[in-house]
Every structure is written in C-alpha cells, then in structure tokens.
Amino acid sequence: MLCHICGEAGAHKCTRCQRYACSHHWYYSNAMQCIECHNSRDAHTLQNTPSQSSSTPVQTSFNKDTPAPPISEETRLTHNALLKVRQKLLDLSKRNRLLNFKETARCIRIIDELPNEVYKTLVHDKKNMALVPLREDDNNLLPTLSVPKSKVAVNNYELPDNYCNIADKHKDLCLQTPYTATPLERRSIKIHSYARSAINETGCNFLYLAIGFLEWYEDDESSISYRAPLILIPVQLERFKLDPKTHCYKFQLSYTEEDIETNLSLAEKLSRDFDLKLPELKDDVAPEEYFNEVAHLTGHYRRWRIVREMVIGMFSFAKILMYKDLDSDNWP
Secondary structure, X not given: OEOXXXXXXXXXXXXXXXXXXXXXHHOEOOEOEOOOOOOEHHHOOEEEOOOOOOOOOOOOOOOOOOOOOOOOHHHHHHHHHHHHHHHHHOOOOOOOOOOOOOOOOOOEEEOOOOHHHHHHHHHHOOOOEEEEOOOOOOOOOOOOOOOOOOOEOXXXXXXXXXXXXXXXXXXXXXXXXXXXXXXXXXXHHHHHHHHXXXXXXXXXXXXXXXXXXXXXXXXXXXOOOEXXXXXXXXXXXXXXXXXXXXXXXXXXXXXXXXXXXXXXXXXXXXXXXXXXXXXXXXXXXXXXXXXXXXXXXXXXXOOOEEEEEEEEEEXXXXXXXXHHHOXXXXXX
C-alpha cells in the first residue's frame, strides 16, 4: 500500500486509525509513534503490507485534512537564524532615505513636468530625456519660483497637475531643473561619478528617478514630518555634448529597463506600525493613478499627504531585497 502522506510504497498500517504511512512518516521526533493517532508502536500492532513492484507507478495522493508533520529541531533553528538575519537587514530608522528623504548635493530636482508624461517617455517609449538648466533671465517658470543670487530656484518644487491642455513643453524630451547651467553641470558630474562607482564596487545600480513622495508622521502628536519616495525608476545619467552657449556639458537621463520598484522600506514601515498595505505599482498604472491609490489608503491620517515632487538621487535597495528573498513565505 501507499503512504497517505508522500505516496511511497511499502507503507505500514496502524490498526487503531487505519492509516498507512511509510517508515519516514511513522517515526518522528525520535519517538516511535503513529503520526495520526500519536500512540506508541508498542501500544498497538502494525500491519505491514507488501511493497508494490518497482515497475508499478506510484500514485501520490495527499489529504488536505492530514496534519503536517512536526517541524524538526534543525528546521526550527534554521528558521530562527534566518529570522535574526532578516531583522538585521531591515532598516526602518530615520537614517533610511527611503523613509526619510532629504535633499543633498547628490540629488537633482525636476520641476514643471507632468509625472505621467515623464513616465511614459522614459519607461514606455524608452527615450532619453535631457536635463535642462534654468535660464538666469527666466523668472516666470513657475509662479512661486525665483532665481536668487545662488542661481537655484527655491520655495516650491510641486509639480503641476493640469492634464486638460498639455503644453508642448510637457511633451518634449527635456526635463526642466531649477538650477542654472554651471550648478546643474556640477551636480550632474557628481551624481554620475557616484553612480558609476557604486556599479563598479557592488554591481548594483543605486541611481533612481523618484516620482512622488508620501509625507507622513509617526503619530498624531508628532510635529516632525518625513518624506518617503513612492515610485522609483532605475535610471542612468550620461554626458552627451557641450552647450556652446553656456560652455557647460549637457546630461541626459535614460531608463535602464530594470524593474521599477515600489518603496519596500515604506511598505514594511506601514505594515508594521500602521497596519496598512502599500499597493504595488502595476505595469498598466500611471503615476497619477498610483498617487490616488496611496492617498486613498492613508486618507484617515489627516496630516499625511502626497507630495508631487520629482528627484534624481541615490537609493539603495540591496538590503531590503535580501530581506524579501529570505522570507520563507516567498519560497517555492
């Protein structure tokens, strides 16, 4: 007869519960017990049935009501060790830029662009987009932007949301920045260098275009807000030509065609501390739709909001991806 658990031939029959089990599933936890009725072997008689011929195909049959065999001590220790390793990989502190983003010299702001159009051009059309400096005489790019002596536009980086009449400047292959030519070139060179070094040293690309941020608070009494990026597009930044007017090199952004990531650190933070499940970004969902999904999810937190900003920066997913891979629930 066949073992009712694994289908192996030559199973023993328990006279009490009338189940068949092979030698492997008869003895467990170093005790001679029936896996079904948990009585010892000496307590009742076993009936050993003849083995099927090796030429006879084994028909495996599983009973969904059959309890799973107990976890061995070795398996339990392995599981606990993996759990400790996973906890060390997970950084949910404010040091994590995926939870608490702050602008540095390794970032390039994008202004006056439509998220859906940028996403379509880079990801779907797979076209390169050039970073465009702010002209020193252009004080009317956005109503709340100005060009101070530092030559960097300030005060407001919120992206427009007018999709009724899309202007030509939002459908071209340019990404407007709030920096004049020289500061833009300096930042671009620095980011290009950091991104290239990261690839050479780790084999991983850490350069992403972040579209949209969730502004969140630890609790209702907290006066400190944090910003976490929502959509992260893996990109590369390359120098391509010298501008004869500004005497500065131009840089262009392109999509690397790697997986577009939702913020896994934010997903874990929301799940653990707020019992919220961050929606995954599907291929057919545009950024604006995703913003609406997240806004709906977090709507009962009155101060939380979607910040419509776009930033090129360095974000590390290496440890959080390892954390996800070590989850036994994701194993086959």
